Amino acid sequence: MLILALGVLAVASPLVAGRWPATLLLRRWRWPVLIWGALAAQIVIIEFDALHGAAPVLHILTYVAALAFLWLNRAVPGALVVGAGALSNGLTIALNGGVLPARAGAVEAAGIDPGSDFANSAVVDDAVLPWLGDVFAWPEPLPLANTFSVGDVLIIVGVAIAAWSGSARLGRSAPDVNQGPGVAPNP
Template sequence: MLLLAVCVLVVVSPLLIGRWPAGLLLHRWRWPALVWVALALQVVIMQIDALHRIAPVMHILTYVAAGVFLWLNRAMPGALIVGLGALSNGVTIALNGGVLPARAGAVEAAGLGTDDAFANSAVVADPVLPWLGDNFAWPEPLPLANTFSVGDVLIVVGVIVAAWTGTRRIGAASTQAHERKAV
């Protein structure tokens, strides 16, 4: 949830200085349903305990769907950076049985519990590629306390590039149209 919240804040951040993310919002996306299905599936597998047996496979499939979406839209500035972050997380998840390995200290700092429900990130006994796991913490008592990975940081950097590339002054389009009519 932390990663999603940060990405949403990044997308709306140009508005804070009177600009709108025109490049991102006006881009002609290819197969946008893929990314929405991937996000929806991630929410479903985290919320429905009955899916715990197939949750690891579904989790990996969400990364495949997101990867296809990013590849199809690779011309968008920032998409390849987001793709690199997603690939980092996805490969690490696939090699660790469907979960992103988390550093115990980061989990503790974030105040995350360890229950029997499926977690997309968890402390793993012998993780593969542990340096690509959730090694960092957005600690308690901060809102949305959670762990995050190098891949998550790359995703945010890619979203920053996408959101800020092609920004326009708010009202610039209507001013340009008015100037053309006056000539």
């Protein structure tokens, strides 16, 4: 939930400077069903602990779908940064049996109670690429206390780049978000 909240803040951040993140919000994305499906599947898998035995494999597949979406939309400023973060998380999850390894100190600082349910992030013995796992903590008693990874940071930075790159001053017309570079705008 922390990363989702930070993503929403990153998208909205140009508004603080009186700018509208027009190109990000108005763009005609290629194959948007991939990203919306991946997000919906992650919510079902993680928040509702659904699909018990298949959860690790489906978790990895959500990253495959997200990476495909980002590749199809790689011309969007920030998309490749988001893709690097998603690849970092997805690869680490795949190499650790469907779970992003977490640093025990970060889990403790965030006040996360390791349960028996499927966790997208958990302390893993003999983790592969542990430094790419959830090594940082947004600690308790802060709201949305949780752990996060280098990949998560890259995802948020990429979303902010995308939001700011095509932002326009409020009250001005936005650039045509679906024109390629060097193409004259439509009259």
